[in-house]
Amino acid sequence: xxxxxxxxxxxxxxxxxxxxxxxxxxxxxxxxxxxxxxxxxxxxxxxxxxxxxxxxxxxxxxxxxxxxxxxxxxxxxxxxxxxxxxxxxxxxxxxxxxxxxxxxxxxxxxxxxxxxxxxxxxxxxxxxxxxxxxxxxxxxxxxxxxxxxxxxxxxxxxxxxxxxxxxxxxxxxxxxxxxxxxxxxxxxxxxxxxxxxxxxxxxxxxxxxxxxxxxxxxxxxxxxxxxxxxxxxxxxxxxxxxxxxxxxxxxxxxxxxxxxxxxx
Ligand code: 23J
Ligand code: MN
Numbered sequence: 701x702x703x704x705x706x707x708x709x710x711x712x713x714x715x716x717x718x719x720x721x722x723x724x725x726x727x728x729x730x731x732x733x734x735x736x737x738x739x740x741x742x743x744x745x746x747x748x749x750x751x752x753x754x755x756x757x758x759x760x761x762x763x764x765x766x767x768x769x770x771x772x773x774x775x776x777x778x779x780x781x782x783x784x785x786x787x788x789x790x791x792x793x794x795x796x797x798x799x800x801x802x803x804x805x806x807x808x809x810x811x812x813x814x815x816x817x818x819x820x821x822x823x824x825x826x827x828x829x830x831x832x833x834x835x836x837x838x839x840x841x842x843x844x845x846x847x848x849x850x851x852x853x854x855x856x857x858x859x860x861x862x863x864x865x866x867x868x869x870x871x872x873x874x875x876x877x878x879x880x881x882x883x884x885x886x887x888x889x890x891x892x893x894x895x896x897x898x899x900x901x902x903x904x905x906x907x908x909x910x911x912x913x914x915x916x917x918x919x920x921x922x923x924x925x926x927x928x929x930x931x932x933x934x935x936x937x938x939x940x941x942x943x944x945x946x947x948x949x950x951x952x953x954x955x956x957x958x959x960x961x962x963x964x
Pocket of ligand 1: 738910
């Protein structure tokens with residue numbers, strides 16, 4: 701066997717034995733899944749997911765059960781493609797159907813912001829914070845998923861998850877300098893979060909607005925939103941697989957995100 705064949709064979713053996721564990725980073729997707737709520741003055745909103753039954757072992761289909769889904773591309777645990785944002789709209793490989801499949805797999809760097817976020821729901825991750833992580837764990841490699849752990853996924857109540865008041869939503873996210881550093885100095889694959897979108901709740905009022913979407917997608921990078929179980933990942937050493945549906949010219953899609961981690 702070639703060494704690559706050995707690597708793959710070892711991998712499936714290790715998954716079967718539990719030496720490599722598979723951690724599901726996806727939330728269950730349903731009609732109650734929280735969807736981002738944009739102020740109507742800035743744009744139209746995405747509806748919640750709805751499920752319509754076609755048949756359930758009945759007159760409409762005696763031996764089969766199936767449903768029709770109606771949902772936005774950016775619902776629940778989902779992937780943001782570069783063409784989702786005006787800054788990334790012209791990449792020939794920037795849609796869900798044109799992104800090369802090898803870009804759906806990458807090493808993960810997990811930055812734990814859970815204590816900061818517990819103290820301040822509007823906490824912003826800075827470039828300085830990222831560099832402190834690098835001093836401890838080593839340089840973020842090119843092509844890495846950078847995942848911001850906030851424990852926000854533990855807010856299982858939709859109102860607490862969106863956390864809006866009269867001034868809009870309050871949830872953590874990255875500051876402009878952090879996303880510039882990750883996209884330009886580190887060449888990451890993308891940025892993933894536990895919150896409803898990759899930008900902070902208040903980011904519509906930042907300059908530029910929605911810096912994570914603007915900078916990451918402008919650099920042909922991806923986003924992952926509404927992740928869970930980031931507290932089960934090591935700071936480095938996990939491999940993340942996040943492959944969106946191959947929607948024609950899609951701007952994103954719900955996705956089953958898997959992390960492979962050392963089991964012992
Ligand atoms: C549309 C407009 C603003 C934002 C978003 C979508 C998302 O967060 C998203 O799901 O990509 S901030
Ligand atoms: Mn999105």
